[in-house]
Amino acid sequence: MSLSEDDVRRVARLSRLAVSADELPRLQQDLSRILDLAAELKAIDTQGVAPMAHPGADAVALRPDVVTESNRRDAYQAVAPQVEDGLYLVPKVIE
Amino acid sequence: MSQWEIVIGLETHAQLSTHSKIFSGASTAFGAEPNTQACAVDLGLPGVLPVPNQGAVERAIRFGLAVGAQIAPMSVFARKNYFYPDLPKGYQISQFELPVVQGGSMTIHTAAGEKTVRLTRAHLEEDAGKSLHEDFHGSSGIDLNRAGTPLLEIVTEPDMRSADEAVAYARALHGLVRWIEICDGNMQEGSFRCDVNVSVRPFGQREYGTRCEIKNLNSFRFIERAIDCEVKRQIALIEDGGAVRQETRLYDPDRDETRSMRSKEDAQDYRYFPDPDLPPLRIDEAWVREVAAGLPELPAARRVRYQRDLGLGAYDAGLLTASREAGDYFEALQRAAPGVDAKVCANWVNGELAAALNRAELDFTASRVTADRLAGLLRRLADGTVSGKIAKEIFELMWTEGGDADAIIDARGLRQISDSGALEAVLREIVERSPAQVAEYRGGKEKVFGFFVGQAMKATQGKANPAQLNELLRKLLAG
Structure with missing residues (x-):
């Protein structure tokens, strides 16, 4: 399984990673090898085996519908780069 | 298209x-x-x-x-x-x-x-x-x-x-x-x-x-x-x-x-x-x-029940099941007014009441006229104490000023005149002072009948029992 440079660029864009042109060949190779490994796993016959997404607990624990958190905005915003009027400020985003 | x-x-x-x-x-x-x-x-x-x-x-x-x-x-x-x-x-x-x-x-x-x-x-x-x-x-x-x-x-x-x-x-x-x-x-x-x-x-x-x-x-x-x-x-x-x-x-x-x-x-x-x-x-x-055990009766089931068991039409049943509050109000009304026809109850809930709620932007739970009070009014309508037209006026008063139907009827003298002697006296007077219209009616102009009904309703402030009024009037005009 081999990925094209375009595939790598697209994955990088989806992941919001800036990848330079020199890095592309190396990433292309590494990612292709990872896919090869996945292809080996994929070749195993799993007919009749239930998919297992979670190797740990069999069922998620639920919590009762009760408000347990109090307002700790000041503490959380103390580590934010920029806040105003209680809002977190981020570089302007417009759809 | x-x-x-x-x-x-x-x-x-x-x-x-x-x-x-x-x-x-x-x-x-x-x-x-x-x-x-x-x-x-x-x-x-x-x-x-x-x-x-x-x-x-x-x-x-x-x-x-x-x-x-x-x-x-x-x-x-x-x-x-x-x-x-x-x-x-x-x-x-x-x-x-x-x-x-x-x-x-x-x-x-x-x-x-x-x-x-x-x-x-x-x-x-x-x-x-x-x-x-x-x-x-x-x-x-x-x-x-x-x-x-x-x-x-x-x-x-x-x-x-x-x-x-x-x-x-x-x-x-x-x-x-x-x-x-x-x-x-x-x-x-x-x-x-x-x-x-x-x-x-x-x-x-x-x-x-x-x-x-x-x-x-x-x-x-x-x-x-x-x-x-x-x-x-x-x-x-x-x-x-x-x-x-x-x-x-x-x-x-x-x-x-x-x-x-x-x-x-x-x-x-x-x-x-x-x-x-x-x-x-x-x-x-x-x-x-x-x-499942904690679920209320669902709108579709309620709709079917209203149509099948109470004989309501699809339109009324649909409105009464548009929200749980509408149906709950309707059912409370029915319980409080057991002698009143379900269709009459539905008409009032979907008509006068819904219109008043709409105007005031309230939902059924906040209605200024409770189901019990509306039931009181519908009982007086059913037993002939008031006419449909007067009932609507009483409803408006209940909505704007509060109070129950009986108190309003007594305070304002809105009881329907069903005493045929009293009504006949009123009608006789109208007939006597309108010879021209009487002649037209007797000459075959049926439409003039409406004139007499209007005069009678005016004279009684709408309190005449409509069925009785029609009957007495026809008798008098026949001469």
Whole structure:
């Protein structure tokens, strides 16, 4: 399984990673090898085996519908780069 | 227009009416100061883990049971990955391959009749925060109070064929989620919002046309208008030799048009995968049975009961089951006025009362005339104490000034004149002072009869018993 440079660029864009042109060949190779490994796993016959997404607990624990958190905005915003009027400020985003 | 068939499917986000968020113990109360209800889990701080809210799951089960769906014994939370500042984790926890509610259906009623809309699924997910783009000199402000609010996304099959049907479905769904008390249905606050998938195809074609999704419609009127203008746009595009592009569009109510938000290629690769932080959600039969036992009578069942057992028409039964409060009021009225015909009760609830509630923008639970008081009035109407016309006046007085019907009737002397001697005296006087009209009537001009009825009603201030009045008047005029 081999990925094209375009595939790598697209994955990088989806992941919001800036990848330079020199890095592309190396990433292309590494990612292709990872896919090869996945292809080996994929070749195993799993007919009749239930998919297992979670190797740990069999069922998620639920919590009762009760408000347990109090307002700790000041503490959380103390580590934010920029806040105003209680809002977190981020570089302007417009759809 | 007529050669094109419209195909519509809806995805609705209903905010679940829990006290706390779907994966954290922060409050979901609306209208708090920015970020005062956004805890470490909602902010996506490192090292935190989500723990699902039992109340949110229970509401999903209630919904599934109410629409006759399968409640999945095992469902899986998945991560939907995208980047936006109001989504702190960089993914939304949702459900993908195995949603909690699978299948089911809703019955809708339009002028064209009854129709079943199939549901594909309903899944649990968390809401994102809010971005404010104004007033921050080149920055956007982020409020994460809404982040992590529980949503049930309810998805239909592409079963609707007109804006009318889409609106009827949205209304029925809105009524149902409020009925079973899983969502407050407040559309202004965004508790119930619809995405509409629209496509067109020539009648007779089997394959669906390319669809566009119109996002975030938060009123029934906008749903209708957005569909109408999107359909026109697609038909014009195709008839001009173009092709519809699959994309997400926004409806602009000021310009009454939809416009492109993003194309499908742009942003739809969400790279779903099962959330490793959340083992499967398991719902055993005992829990489903327990939830089922707590469900109220559902609107469809109530509607059938009103039509079959009480003999109400489809129109009245539909109005009385549009909300649980309407039906509850109607039933309270019936209990308090056992001798009064169900159809009369329905007429009053759907007529005078509904109109007054509408004008005052109140719902049935806040009615200024209680079911007991209205029953008092309908008893006096039924036993002939007052006429229908006077009853409406009394209702207005009860609405504006309060008090019960008997007190108003006594205080204002509104008792219907059913004493034939008294009524006859009044009529005799009218006949005597109107010789010209009497002559016309006797000469065969039947219409003049109305003149005498009007005079009599005026003289008695509307209190004459209409049936008795007609009978006596005919006798007198016959000479």
